[in-house]
Amino acid sequence: MALIPYNSVLDVIHARVTSAAHLRPGALPVEVGGETVHLDLPQARAALYEQPVDEALRNEVWRGAVALAQHDALAAAIGSTEVTGWVEAVVWLALPHLGRIARQASARLGADRRDVESEVTLAIVERLAEVSADDPDVGMDLLRTAGRRGWEFARRSASGGQPVEDIVAVADARTAESAEDFWELTITPPDRVDGLAAPLRLTSRSTVEGARLSELADHLGLREVVHRAHRPHRGPRLGSLSLRSAGVGR
Template sequence: MIRTDPAGAFSLIEGALRREPVGAPLLLVVSVGHRSLRLSPEECRDALYGPLRDEGLRAVIWRQAVAEARQEPPGGAGTGRLLVVWLAIPGLYRNLRRILCQLRVERADLEAEAVLAVLAALDTTHPDSPDLGGHMIKEAVNRMWSYAGRVRREVPVVDVAGLADARCVTARRGEPQQPTDEWELHPTPPPRRDGLSATLRFTDSRTRREGERIGALAHCAGLPDLVFRARRHEDSELVGTLALSPLGARR
């Protein structure tokens, strides 16, 4: 038998079942022939999975546990449904171990799927059905394998939007956020009162045609009225530079 994950559903059920009011231990009363037995949860488990199993007592325990659980009001604070799930848990360990060894899946998710399957079977199975406990355990096992098969076919992907947002954050902490679709101009030397010191020029590789691309760049930068022409001025003297950067970015 494998350990119980302290963060899983099985441990939570174990803890909830053991938090009993003082002086009022949880007992399951079953009738075997002319005898009436008062069994604790541990004694019920021993009767179901111990080396000296009694098939007649086993069937009576499952039938009585399911009948009491189904009598609880929906959403109530009773322990009947918890007891049924707790009694089914040992029957799940073998397949739980196999799935964890063969497939990459979170144990906590498998435990949650198994609990949901037992509760679903509890609501749909009649207490007088033959092999009641085996049926609920089989439903839980099938649901665990089905979930593991779905997870195996899933392909993890990067959160592209989140990654892009993280890489595009350029503003320092404490600075107000600026729109990312605007630009700042940093001409050197700075403009005079009557305007810039010279005509703005955008240069590009000699091997590419410049007109359309440079014109589009100037339009996107909001400078259609400042750009004199979109071609190289190879013979003119360099009088300064102009740096474009997103608004709010570090310089």
């Protein structure tokens, strides 16, 4: 495996989009004044940030880029080889904004800049699956989402954790409930004498979504740099665990 000469996910994406010919997206077609104009990526990013900004052109650039990125994400999800790199390209178009968020949040709140960069990058990728390319404000939607997530992550990092429920109070409340409100835990296969056969992992809709994003990162070749801070690594599935109310039949 080739070594990555960077320690920043934004640097890696910049290098991949601007120097890897086999990943470089083609021209972006946008409608301007009733005509179709084809912009390469540097021209597209210039349209987003150079002053004075042409609002209509900026909106068209974001809408076109998001539409192509969503097509790429769908192609990657079904295993197609026709992926042109537009998910990374959208992150690259947002890169000036993402870099500013990471620098400011890490400087003011003491968060690790690389972790903030990973968080805002994943915020863009996640939001791409939810937005509509027909929304004229889709670009600002992506940037606002990334900014909010980056600052929230930095604040959590600065506080040393996240608030949780009072475990003792919750346990007391559970004890006061009737037996039919209790939960049974079933583990397949059974644990060994010396303990569980593997670390216990609980799966929810959010972790399923995380798995989908990890697969996308694999496809883009970014697994080694795109990560969620404070998220445990996943291992092979060795068994299953189910919860059911004690009064429910098996």
